[in-house]
Amino acid sequence: MDVKLEVVVVPVSDVDRAKRFYKALGWREDADVIADGGFRVVQLTPPGSQCSIIFGSGVSSAAPGSVQGLHLTVPDIEAARAELVWRGADVSEVFHDAGGVFHHAGTEARVSGRAAGRRSYGSFASFSDPDGNGWVLQEVTTRLPGR
Known part of the structure; x- marks a missing residue:
């Protein structure tokens, strides 16, 4: 079985601020989708990486800033x-x-x-x-x- 890590969810408090930060690092924006009820998913990928991060509104119940390492x-x-x-x-x-x-x-x-x-x-x-x-x-x- 071939298994690959594709996405890591990163909890943030301000989606637009996080998007600006990661894009300023040179990360590629793959998606920014807004759905009904304020649900929003932003996906960015570091240069050369096959794994992306996702953050948004209603994406994670983890506390913003709680992901380390x-x-x-x-x-x-x-x-x-x-x-x-x-x-x-x-x-x-x-x-x-x-x-x-x-x-x-x-x-x-x-x-x-x-x-x-x-x-x-x-x-x-x-x-x-x-x-x-x-x-x-x-x-x-x-x-x-x-x-």
């Missing part, structure tokens, strides 16, 4: 960070985890700079959307076997 993989963390900053996002400095396995929740055990030797999967930067939904950039220079 959404990961975007990039081949060059410094270049990706610089572009997001240029596009208006408030992005953390590049960091790696003190334990070297995977970053901790929040800002615990963050060490400034890329992982030693620019180890694939080891360097990160983070940012949030206007509601506080948390995103993490993760540098992947060489994919693990089978990926």
